[in-house]
Structures are given as C-alpha cells and as structure tokens.
Amino acid sequence: MPELRRDPVSGRWIIISVERGKRPSDFISPSQKRTLKGFCPFCPGNEHTTPEDILTFREDRDNPSSRWTLRVVPNKFPALQIHGDLDKRGDGMFDQMNGIGAHEVIIETPDHTQTISTMPLRAVEDILLAYHLRINDLKNDSRFKYTLVFKNEGEAAGASLEHTHSQIIALPIVPKTVKGEMSYARRYFEYRERCLFCDIISQETRDMKRVIYENSSFLAITPFAPRGPFETWILPKKHSSSFGPVNKNFSELAEILQRILKQIDRLLEIPPYNFIIHTSPFNEEFNDYYHWHIEIMPKLTKIAGFEWGSGFYINPTPPEAAAEYMRNAVIVK
Amino acid sequence: MPELRRDPVSGRWIIISVERGKRPSDFISPSQKRTLKGFCPFCPGNEHTTPEDILTFREDRDNPSSRWTLRVVPNKFPALQIHGDLDKRGDGMFDQMNGIGAHEVIIETPDHTQTISTMPLRAVEDILLAYHLRINDLKNDSRFKYTLVFKNEGEAAGASLEHTHSQIIALPIVPKTVKGEMSYARRYFEYRERCLFCDIISQETRDMKRVIYENSSFLAITPFAPRGPFETWILPKKHSSSFGPVNKNFSELAEILQRILKQIDRLLEIPPYNFIIHTSPFNEEFNDYYHWHIEIMPKLTKIAGFEWGSGFYINPTPPEAAAEYMRNAVIVK
Numbered sequence: 028m029p030e031l032r033r034d035p036v037s038g039r040w041i042i043i044s045v046e047r048g049k050r051p052s053d054f055i056s057p058s059q060k061r062t063l064k065g066f067c068p069f070c071p072g073n074e075h076t077t078p079e080d081i082l083t084f085r086e087d088r089d090n091p092s093s094r095w096t097l098r099v100v101p102n103k104f105p106a107l108q109i110h111g112d113l114d115k116r117g118d119g120m121f122d123q124m125n126g127i128g129a130h131e132v133i134i135e136t137p138d139h140t141q142t143i144s145t146m147p148l149r150a151v152e153d154i155l156l157a158y159h160l161r162i163n164d165l166k167n168d169s170r171f172k173y174t175l176v177f178k179n180e181g182e183a184a185g186a187s188l189e190h191t192h193s194q195i196i197a198l199p200i201v202p203k204t205v206k207g208e209m210s211y212a213r214r215y216f217e218y219r220e221r222c223l224f225c226d227i228i229s230q231e232t233r234d235m236k237r238v239i240y241e242n243s244s245f246l247a248i249t250p251f252a253p254r255g256p257f258e259t260w261i262l263p264k265k266h267s268s269s270f271g272p273v274n275k276n277f278s279e280l281a282e283i284l285q286r287i288l289k290q291i292d293r294l295l296e297i298p299p300y301n302f303i304i305h306t307s308p309f310n311e312e313f314n315d316y317y318h319w320h321i322e323i324m325p326k327l328t329k330i331a332g333f334e335w336g337s338g339f340y341i342n343p344t345p346p347e348a349a350a351e352y353m354r355n356a357v358i359v360k
Numbered sequence: 361m362p363e364l365r366r367d368p369v370s371g372r373w374i375i376i377s378v379e380r381g382k383r384p385s386d387f388i389s390p391s392q393k394r395t396l397k398g399f400c401p402f403c404p405g406n407e408h409t410t411p412e413d414i415l416t417f418r419e420d421r422d423n424p425s426s427r428w429t430l431r432v433v434p435n436k437f438p439a440l441q442i443h444g445d446l447d448k449r450g451d452g453m454f455d456q457m458n459g460i461g462a463h464e465v466i467i468e469t470p471d472h473t474q475t476i477s478t479m480p481l482r483a484v485e486d487i488l489l490a491y492h493l494r495i496n497d498l499k500n501d502s503r504f505k506y507t508l509v510f511k512n513e514g515e516a517a518g519a520s521l522e523h524t525h526s527q528i529i530a531l532p533i534v535p536k537t538v539k540g541e542m543s544y545a546r547r548y549f550e551y552r553e554r555c556l557f558c559d560i561i562s563q564e565t566r567d568m569k570r571v572i573y574e575n576s577s578f579l580a581i582t583p584f585a586p587r588g589p590f591e592t593w594i595l596p597k598k599h600s601s602s603f604g605p606v607n608k609n610f611s612e613l614a615e616i617l618q619r620i621l622k623q624i625d626r627l628l629e630i631p632p633y634n635f636i637i638h639t640s641p642f643n644e645e646f647n648d649y650y651h652w653h654i655e656i657m658p659k660l661t662k663i664a665g666f667e668w669g670s671g672f673y674i675n676p677t678p679p680e681a682a683a684e685y686m687r688n689a690v691i692v693k
Contacts, residue, residue, distance in 0.1 A: 029440055029459025031533070039536050042439050042459055106375050106666075106674045107362055119563045120556075121584045126362025126375055177665030185664025194666070200364070202670035203372050223453075230452045251454045303669030322669070330663055331518025332510030333439075333527070336636030336655070337535035341439045 030345075034252035035215070035223060036208050041252045041340045049343040051294045051352055054256060054327040061189060063139045068103075069190035071095070071137045078103060081131060082160060084153050097153050098134045099161055099195075105130035106196065113170060113199055129165055129174075129197035133157050134190065142180065142191045142297075144288040148278075151285045154193065155277035158304065161195050162271040166309050171197040173205065173308050176270075181299025184326040201308045208305060209317055216316035224318030225266050227251075237346050239353040240286060244279040247287050249346035249353070255328045256344035257295065257353065259287055261321040270306040270319040284321065290356040291325055299326040363678075367585035368548070368556060369541050374585045374673045382676040384627045384685055387589060387660040394473045394522060401436075402523035404428070404470045411436060414464060415493060417486050430486050431467040432494060432528075438463035439529065446503060446532055462498055462507075462530035466490050467523065475513065475524045475630075477621040481611075484618045487526065488610035491637065494528050495604040499642050504530040506538065506641050509603075514632025517659040534641045541638060542650055549649035557651030558599050560584075570679050572686045573619060577612040580620050582679035582686070588661045589677035590628065590686065592620055594654040603639040603652040617654065623689040624658055632659040 030043040068076040071094070082099040085091065101109070107128025115124040135154050136146050143151055162174045178193035179185035186192075201209075215223040231237055231248050239247040239259060247261050261283055291300065306319040334340055363376040401409040404427070415432040418424065434442070440461025448457040468487050469479050476484055495507045511526035512518040519525075534542075548556040564570055564581050572580040572592060580594050594616055624633065639652040667673055 028444065029438075031440075031457045031459050033455040035453055035455070040533055044439050044459070105362075106377050107364075111361065119567075120368055120559055121563075122366040122368070124364045126364050126377070175666060175669050177669050179664040183662075185662040196666060196670075198670070198672070200373055202672055204669060204671035207671075226453055230454075234452075301665035301668055303665050305669065324668060329516075329518040331512040332634035332636050333508060333529060335634055335657065336508050336510050336537060336638065337529075337531070338537035338540075339531070339535055 032252040034250065035227065036211055036250075037204070038207065038211055039252070039254075039338055039340070041254060041342050043345050044341050044343050045345065049256060051257075053343075054298065054325075055296045056183075056298070061140045061142070067139055067188065067190050069134045069188060069192060070139050074098075077132075077134075082157060084157070095137060096150065097136065097157055099131055099157055100134065102130040102132050102194065107198070124199065127170055127199055129168075129171070129195070131161060131195045133161075133193045133195070135192055139190050142288075142292075143178075144285060144292045146191075148281055148285060151281035152277045155280055155284075158193075158195065159271060159277070162306075165195070165197040166271065168197065170199050172310065173198045173201045174271075175202065175205075176304040178302045179299075180301070181297075181326065184299035184301050186299075205305060205308065209308070209311075212316045212318070222266050222316055222318055224262060224320065228262060228264060237350045239290070239350050240283060242279050242283055245283045247283055249350045251346065253342055253346050253349070254340040255324055255326075255342055257291060257325045257327070257349045258346070259291070259323045259353070261287065261323070262318060263320075266315070267319060268307045268314045268317050269312045270304050271312065286358065287323060287353075289358040290353050291323070293358055294352055294356040295325055295327070300324060301326065365585035367583065368560065369544055369583075370537070371540065371544055372585070372587075372671055372673070374587060374675050376678050377674050377676050378678065382589060384590075386676075387631065387658075388629045389516075389631070394475070396472045400472055400521070400523050402467045402521060402525060403472050407431075410465075410467075415490060417490070428470060429483065430469065430490055432490055433465055433467065435463040435465050435527065440531070457532065460503055460532055462501075462504070462528070464494060464528045466494075466526045466528065468525055472523050475621075475625075476511075477618060477625045479524075481614055481618060484614035485610045488613055488617075491526075491528065492604060492610070495639075498528070498530040499604065501530065503532050505643065506531045506534045507604075508535065509637040511635045512632075513634070514630075514659065517632035517634050519632075538638060538641065542641070542644075545649045545651070555599050555649055555651055557595060557653065561595060561597060570683045572623070572683050573616060575612050575616055578616045580616055582683045584679065586675055586679050586682070587673040588657055588659075588675055590624060590658045590660070590682045591679070592624070592656045592686070594620065594656070595651060596653075599648070600652060601640045601647045601650050602645045603637050604645065619691065620656060620686075622691040623686050624656070626691055627685055627689045628658055628660070633657060634659065 033040050078101040084097040085093045087093040107126045113124045158176045165174050174197045212223045237249045302323040307317045366373050411434040417430040418426045420426040440459045446457045491509050498507050507530045545556045570582045635656040640650045
C-alpha cells in the first residue's frame with residue numbers, strides 16, 4: 028500500500044510509492060569522473076576570465092601573493108544585477124520590479140579534480156566560512172531581504188561548469204518557499220510555544236528510524252516526507268534561527284556535511300545533487316520559531332506533469348530505508 | 361536589466377533574465393522521431409499486457425468488435441491504489457494516510473507514430489471527451505477531492521513510454537498548487553468582486569502583447585510571469601470554474617490545443633513538454649472566483665538548487681518575445 032505523508036515544514040504531501048520501491052542501485056547512472064577537458068575559467072591561471080574577487084582565501088593568509096585556496100567572484104552571467112533601484116511598479120494587474128540582486132560564485136578549491144566529498148576537511152570549513160562572511164556582508168545592503176546559498180553538483184543538477192563551486196543569490200524579496208516554511212513554523216509556535224524543528228529533532232532522535240548520523244552539534248536525517256530518494260537534512264541540534272550570525276567555528280558542520288556527501292557518493296556512485304541553506308530572512312534574523320538547516324537532494328527522479336500541476340512528489344524510496352542504506356554506507360575517511 | 365515579475369495566480373516570482381536572453385534555436389535538442397523500437401504495451405495487439413479498459417472508444421461506436429481508437433486503462437504501476445480506506449493518522453508530529461487514489465492512463469491513439477499535434481482533430485476531441493468522462497466518473501467516489509489531468513510528452517518530460525498518452529490521478533487531498541491558486545483567486549474576488557482570471561483575460565486581450573491565438577471560446581497566452589520559455593496557458597474566454605462539467609462539445613478546445621502544440625513542435629523541433637489541467641476541487645465545482653485552464657510547459661530549462669530552495673524561476677525568454685515567436689510559427693494544417 029502506498030503512503031501519503033505530509034511534510035510539517037512546508038505542508039507539501041508526498042507519495043511513498045512502495046510498489047515502485049527502489050534501491051540505491053536502481054538510480055545509478057554513469058558517474059562522471061572529473062578530468063579537465065578543455066578550458067576551465069575556475070582553474071588557476073585563468074583568474075582573468077572571471078570578474079574580480081570579492082573574497083579570497085590563500086595558503087598563507089598574511090601573504091597576498093601566495094596561492095589562492097578559495098575565491099568568491101560575481102557570476103559572469105548573473106540572474107540579477109547589483110546596480111540600480113528596485114523601482115517597484117504595476118502594469119494593470121501585474122506586479123514587477125527591476126531585477127536587482129547579487130549573484131556570486133564560490134570557487135571552492137583551485138583543484139579541478141576535487142569535490143566537497145574528497146577535499147580536505149579544512150577546505151570544507153573554509154567554504155562554510157565563506158558563506159558566512161558573504162551573507163553577513165550582503166545583509167548590509169538594505170535592498171536585500173534574503174540570501175540563498177545553493178550548490179548544483181553535476182550537469183543533471185544544473186551545474187554549467189564542472190569545477191566544484193557553489194552560489195549565493197541575494198534577493199529583494201523573501202522567497203516563496205522560505206515564506207511558506209516561516210509561516211508553518213510561526214503557526215506551530217503560536218499553538219505549541221515550541222520550535223517546530225526542535226520538536227522534529229526531538230522526535231527523530233527518540234525514534235532513530237530516520238537518523239543517519241549526528242555529531243555533538245548537528246543531526247542528519249532523512250525527513251519524514253522527502254521529495255525524492257535520499258533527500259537529507261542537516262540541522263543544528265540546539266535552536267538557532269539563522270546561519271549567518273552563528274559563530275565562526277565550522278568544524279562540526281563541515282564534518283557532518285562532508286560525511287553525508289561522502290555517503291551519498293559511495294551509495295549512489297557520485298550522483299548529481301543540489302543542496303541549499305534555508306535560514307531566517309534578514310528582518311527576523313533572531314527568532315524562536317524558525318531553525319536554519321541544509322537540505323541535500325540527490326537528483327535521481329524527474330519532475331513531470333503531476334509534480335508541476337499538484338506540488339505533490341512521488342518518492343519510490345521510503346526515508347526509513349534510505350536512512351538505513353546511508354548509515355550502512357562505508358566511507359573512506 | 362533583468363526583471364522580477366510576480367504571477368498573480370500563484371504569487372510566485374520569476375526572474376526574466378534578459379542578459380541570458382534566449383531564442384527558440386538555443387533550446388533545440390535532437391528531436392525524437394517516433395519509430396517503434398521493440399515492444400510497446402500501448403500498441404494494438406498488446407492489449408492483454410495492460411490492465412483491463414475502463415473506457416474504450418471505437419471506430420464504430422455501435423460495434424464492440426471494431427478497432428479501438430482510444431483506451432483508458434488503470435496505470436500498471438500506480439502511484440496510488442484504488443482499494444482501501446484512507447485511515448488518516450498521526451505519528452507524533454507527522455501526518456499520514458494510506459495512498460488511496462486512482463491512477464489512469466489515456467492511450468490517445470492506436471498509432472505509435474502520432475502525437476496530439478499530428479493526429480486528426482477529431483482524435484484530439486476524443487481525448488478531451490475522455491478526460492471529461494473520467495473526471496465526472498471519479499467525482500462519484502467520495503474519497504476523492506480532486507482529479508489532476510496531465511501529460512508528459514518525451515522522455516525528458518518524464519514519459520516512460522513513447523506511445524502518446526496522458527494520465528489522470530484522483531487524489532484524496534486538494535493539491536498544494538491548486539490550493540494556492542484557489543486562495544489567491546478567492547482573495548482577489550473578495551477585494552474586487554471579479555474573477556482574477558477574467559481580469560487577466562481582459563487585460564491580455566486589450567494589450568495583445570502576450571496573446572498567441574484565440575478562437576471564439578478560448579484564448580492562448582504566454583503568462584506575464586512564466587516559469588520557463590514558451591510556457592503557454594489556454595483559458596476559456598467566458599467564466600467557467602471547472603473543466604469537468606462543461607458541455608460535451610470539445611471542438612474549439614481541441615482546435616486551440618492542437619494548434620498551440622503544433623506551433624511548439626514547429627518552433628522548438630518537437631521538444632519534450634508537460635501539460636496539466638487546473639480546475640476547481642469537487643467540493644466547490646461551481647464558483648465565481650476560479651477559472652479552469654490548461655498550462656503547457658515545454659521542458660527546456662533545468663530546475664536546480666536556486667529554484668528548489670526559493671520557489672523562484674529564472675526564465676531566459678521574455679513572454680512577450682515568446683508570444684511573438686509563437687504567433688509567427690507557420691504551421692501545417
């Protein structure tokens with residue numbers, strides 16, 4: 028019997044389609060070994076082909092001529108433009124504004140052959156520190172209401188360049204998806220006087236059915252109602268409403284993020300995936316009801332007419348099974 | 361300068377990314393000519409490999425041994441199961457129910473080489489009539505609150521079989537996407553005492569910038585804030601809240617639907633696409649605020665981390681340009 032499940036954070040329903048039940052091996056497509064073919068604008072020596080650095084980490088932080096280890100640059104083909112006014116306006120019944128925003132790229136390593144799951148842990152900490160520094164800088168621009176950090180890994184997940192990178196988009200509007208989660212979390216808090224996510228963490232760590240891994244500060248779970256197979260969330264165990272202003276020690280977050288990505292790579296043979304960071308909007312950065320988290324989604328199923336038209340998702344792998352596969356995936360440290 | 365636009369029906373914002381401005385030729389991928397390779401369960405002679413017909417149209421309606429022209433059958437691998445009780449229940453903070461629903465397949469023609477854009481117009485009318493008959497039958501099952509009609513054309517749009525077909529899923533819950541549209545439409549009506557969609561139709565037919573085609577009963581437009589290039593909506597010009605109970609003459613709807621699909625095929629060289637029918641839920645079938653319509657989405661761009669995380673869409677083709685390309689696409693009748 029298939030099951031209908033409702034995600035308490037977004038209100039979306041998903042169908043766990045056991046008749047179509049699938050194991051990790053059903054999703055494996057030819058994995059893409061990273062080898063440099065042709066020109067890469069993110070490789071060392073080609074720095075002049077990207078816009079100028081907004082932020083640079085180097086091997087020796089005190090020596091500006093030492094080799095760079097991470098760069099943040101404006102996106103050369105930005106979805107939004109940094110200069111100008113919003114100029115909100117209507118055209119009869121339609122609302123529009125200028126496409127003002129920031130669109131930055133985090134080049135995570137100079138090494139074309141690495142990914143987050145293979146690079147030294149220290150480099151993963153630097154990526155998270157770069158997100159932190161950029162969010163806190165973009166927050167000073169009063170035109171922006173939100174910054175979304177996201178990563179597209181692999182062509183099928185939307186990456187147009189192979190060299191591992193993530194992106195930050197600062198937006199003049201709080202995105203619909205975040206608004207939805209904020210609204211569910213706020214309503215839950217009004218009723219229960221507790222954080223929705225803290226309650227999920229408490230139930231998940233009691234049940235353990237969907238827990239993949241935890242360290243002293245973070246928990247990794249497959250959510251109760253995942254949109255697709257092996258969707259994974261990483262949450263801080265203690266209530267924390269925003270990613271931006273957390274302290275600058277990212278070692279534990281780096282450890283759990285890299286571990287999960289290693290397990291996904293091991294289990295699904297280096298699949299394409301997306302991850303995103305959901306955090307509170309700037310104007311309510313500190314609150315009792317929302318809880319920042321990372322959502323990781325391996326790109327294994329297709330979004331088709333039913334999903335477009337309904338907002339339902341059909342997931343052929345129950346999250347309890349996915350969590351077990353993930354727990355048992357042997358990873359090489 | 362990119363533009364941010366808000367869709368008045370869903371509240372979602374989209375980014376018209378003019379810097380990435382794209383023409384139809386930028387989207388063309390190797391088109392898939394239909395030729396029968398291997399076994400097809402939807403071809404005549406293989407009827408025994410699908411579950412038994414729920415509805416059959418034949419060349420001679422009075423002769424049950426004449427050749428079938430359209431079949432509706434249960435999906436062999438249904439996402440939801442027809443037998444059983446909903447058994448709504450909670451597990452701590454999580455809500456679930458049995459995956460009860462109907463999942464049917466409309467085999468639109470016996471001819472493996474045809475699509476909606478190439479078949480005789482009469483056959484398109486029959487497809488629409490089949491939707492109508494199935495919706496009105498499924499409505500009698502009190503467990504169901506909604507039926508979603510959708511079509512996945514081409515592998516990239518999620519079709520697992522090449523032989524042209526569409527699907528109907530009956531659901532025990534009104535889908536989130538429809539709930540969202542109903543809520544925007546209801547709020548608009550409360551404020552304006554007019555139908556949101558009727559007002560859109562009135563503004564679009566005054567502006568003509570986004571009108572692709574109209575016949576005496578239907579209008580085809582590119583919406584003001586489309587999720588992707590060449591997204592097209594077909595709406596009845598006169599207020600009508602539900603697809604199901606409309607009269608049984610589908611000739612005009614068939615004409616405009618086939619024409620739009622012909623234009624899309626011509627312009628984008630037979631691209632993969634999805635279409636869905638959005639109509640009012642069963643429990644408010646007749647109302648003043650919602651207006652049923654068809655949404656057609658050629659599958660030309662990828663959904664990546666930004667779209668997942670934000671609910672924003674980045675569209676490289678302004679709908680005014682898309683409508684002009686569509687109007688100028690010469691079609692063979």
